[in-house]
Amino acid sequence: MGRAPCCVKEGLRKGPWSTKEDLLLTNYINQYGEGQWRSLPKNAGLLRCGKSCRLRWVNYLKPGIKRGNFSEDEEDLIVRLHSLLGNRWSLIAGRLPGRTDNEIKNYWNTHLIKKLKSTGIEPKPHKNFTKKEKSRNKEGKTSNNEKFKGQIVQVEKIKVFAPKPIRISCGILRNNSFENVTLSTTTCSSNSNFEKVDVGKDKEKEVKLFPRELDFGELLEGDGFYDEFLMGESCKFSNKVEMNDNMVEKVYEEYLLLLTEIQEDQKEQNS
DNA sequence: AATTTGTCCAACCGCCCCATT
DNA sequence: CAATGGGGCGGTTGGACAAAT
Incomplete structure (x- = not known):
């Protein structure tokens, strides 16, 4: 048996947010602050999953989010940080003021990969080890991950x-x-x-x-x-x-x- | 003008981590 | 120590729109 869902899905709205919903969420957070995402929709009068509210706030409604085209500097930085960090978008976003991980991820997938390929650079596909995998691979233990099964990964x-x-x-x-x-x-x-x-x-x-x-x-x-x-x-x-x-x-x-x-x-x- | 194909991006889904019980 | 739940993350999807045919 799997985990219980984060919220009861029945009767909840999905898809694009309306202006009214945005307003309800913004007003609620301005008044009570972020957090308690599970109980937030009910308290704010929203028929949305808590995770959905969080995502909408973090990626769209939160004040100061920079929208629009990425500058060349930003592009360059993303490419370099990606080569260092891989697909750890939240970490990359942490170093690009005003940009969200989702936005950077989208930008990478839709623009930067193509751009790099057109200049003859093949972006490295990153395999991001989870902490679990890291600890599994530690001390030469074999990995349970399908991709790495039977292999001993040396760090x-x-x-x-x-x-x-x-x-x-x-x-x-x-x-x-x-x-x-x-x-x-x-x-x-x-x-x-x-x-x-x-x-x-x-x-x-x-x-x-x-x-x-x-x-x-x-x-x-x-x-x-x-x-x-x-x-x-x-x-x-x-x-x-x-x-x-x-x-x-x-x-x-x-x-x-x-x-x-x-x-x-x-x-x-x-x- | 109508249809098809491609692109973009907001939002969802599933998984993981970690604190709490 | 195990179970549970909240929060966060990355991958993926689907719908809106634009461009091409």
Whole structure:
């Protein structure tokens, strides 16, 4: 017997959202905040599944969501982050201010794959190991996954440097202009997921950084740090980061820096 | 003008993780 | 320790629209 469904499907609406439904959802969340998605539809007077409400809010209604064409910088960043992270759209979205994982995923599938192919680049198909698979493959255990059945998956131990994960709340993007904030280092408790930095009237950003060298094998073996540093579940160091109009450029610079560090480290190891 | 084919993207589905009981 | 439920994620689908025939 499988799991009980997340909600009773009978009598619930599906398909495109009406303006009235959007309004009900927005008003409810503005008043009571996000969360409690299961009980939200009933409380808000919506005949929708809680998951559907969450998706509608996160991908469409949430303030600050950037819509429209992707800039070249954004495209470039997506391609590079995808080569690093694979189809982990939520992580990629976390580094593209105002863009949702769904939007990036769609954009990748409809535009970027074609674009890359037309320039002679074959995007790598990524097999994303789940944590379960990672732990299964650990210590040379055979995988139960059909695709990898009978194979012993060895995790190559190479060094990588953790890029600085930056999460930016949507608010700062409303007018696409950021105030400059000086860089400084602070610490925060593991309970506060992000340090919130007030940079203006209604603007707020959430930032965290991990200036830590990591072992790639450690990351893959699912000790949690990989996800932790990418997703920002907790923090050891938290920096205030300069915010300006060229946010994408800055993330890109950061990426280049990361690549340089990896190359230098590999040179050192080889010599 | 009518029909077919292709493209795009919002939304759904199923699975997973993790906290709680 | 196992069962349960909430929330989140990635893959996929289906309908609207555009372009081609």
